[in-house]
Amino acid sequence: MKYVPDTSVIINGKFFELISSGGHEVIIPEAVVSEIEAQANRGLMIGFTGLKEMEKIRALEREGKINLRFYGKRPEKWQIEKAKSGEIDEMIRLTAIENNAILVTSDFVQSSIARIKGIEVIYIETKKGPSIKIEDFFDKETMSVHLKVNTVPMAKKGSPGRFNLVKLSDNIMDEMDLEDIAMDIVERARSDTNSYIEMEMKGVTVVQLREYRIVITREPFSDGIEITAVKPIVKFSIEHYSIDDRLLKRLKESTRGIIISGAPGAGKTTFAQALAEMYSSEGKIVKTLERPRDLQVKDEITQYTALEGSMEKAGNILLLVRPDYTIFDEVRSSEDFQVYADLRLSGVGMVGVVHATRPVDAIQRLIGRIELGMIPQVADTFIHIDSGEIRNVYYLEYTVKVPSGMREEDLSRPVIEVRDFYKNSLEYEIYSFGEQVVVVPVKGERGRIYELAEEKAQEILKRHIGSGFRLEITSPNSMNLYVPGYKIPELIGKGGENIDRLERVIGLHINVLPYTGGEKEKINLIVQKKKDYLYLIVEGEYGGREGAIIADDDVLFSGVLSRDGIIKLKQNSPQGKAVLQALGEGKKLYFKPW
Incomplete structure (x- = not known):
């Protein structure tokens, strides 16, 4: 034929x-x-x-x-x-x-x-499928199944936050086994009206096969064909969580920007589903924004995904639909956070799901993506889920004050207070420190303020005055800055204008003091001239150390030794000229490690 x-x-x-x-x-x-x-x-x-x-x-x-x-x-x-x-x-x-x-x-x-x-x-009708289907690996306790070529099938069994990885069989799966199962998944997703292929990229296929979320990977993305299937094994109502009446009232009436956080498998999505159905039962129009669409919600709740691969485009459509609440699962990229913020600031109630191992980590995910002063308007309630239960609830308040640990009134600034909902206790403060936004624990970690101050001050001073200085944070609102004596007039400036500007940038009062090297050890420097360069050589185990170059007792500049204990300078550079001048005046050169 x-x-x-x-x-x-x-x-x-x-x-x-x-x-x-x-x-x-x-x-x-x-x-x-x-x-x-x-x-x-x-x-x-x-x-x-x-x-x-x-x-x-x-x-x-x-x-x-x-x-x-x-x-x-x-x-x-x-x-x-x-x-x-x-x-x-x-x-x-x-x-x-x-x-x-x-x-x-x-x-x-x-x-x-x-x-x-x-x-x-x-x-010829499409083949009915392999002898083993992906569903055959699941029982009522199975959360996810993990199949990879040349390995035995594995599964996570238990409940959110309380599961074990178990071996399903001693039989090693070969490539043909997995290809048959993968092809069956894809063909059924194409023909089943309740299933769909969420996305296809080079080496990756994401499928929603009814209640199963399935990711199929292969070369070049993975080193061999792998199938990961996840199935929600529990679906709870909001009553399951025994929520305090005060929190329930806040969720229903006063808050419209919620972030649910937790580690993978902690039960974040299960709680988000419960919230979605609570709002729907209260007569609210509820939509979801997911990639992939795997929330198990009732038919009245429409599930959206990225439109033409873009969450921004999907968000624009949601603005036209104008739901009362949108469940965003999961908020990952900067684009996702911006879509969340745009919808919230347009009046849509938002519930976002975020991966975070600590409650404060979820708050930090917003910093840098959303303007600091807008954060409490975008999200004011943070719920952390662990082992399927609510572990922490924080809420945000915006105020203007002197941050905890600081004293001088002229250091007052906008501060976002992070408070424990149940205790009403202040846990963290978020504010601008110099050019950086910091999240500072209020309790038990006062030293962190000094650490942040020193790190930021070092960074700012290197940009403004170069090297050759040492600083010491003396209090939450002041510092000592040690520089070579000859640099002090230039640093202070006419009428103190230069030092005033630095104080405003750093946010601390600066005491300028001469740096004479103190009592720490000084190591003799050997100076060699070769063509247009000077080689400052330190003998001993000092390679990679940072320190000051000192002429007698005057600090010339600071630098970092190479692994061989050498600093290389051009003779016509400012540092090179300073070394040559010191040598011409008969001064002895030293390296003083910090």
């Missing part, structure tokens, strides 16, 4: 089964080769499956069982663009007509059109 297969029947393996007995002439349209090649180049699973099937067909030809040839032209750009309208299918049908061959397909529409046009056709 003379056969012309289309793409569908090659990919599902049915065409190979048909011709494997031998004695046939096979004509593969170039349009089919082009389609499979394009899918493989995009990293799509069906493309790689198609390539393997064509290799098997070629092997039959090498064994002398079939005659194989390729026919026609590759599709042009306009035909590719109109592939969904049937242009590629028409090229395949023409191949069958021009070669007086039988068209073989697993595409019902293709077979119907072929019969209408008088083409002899064999329609």
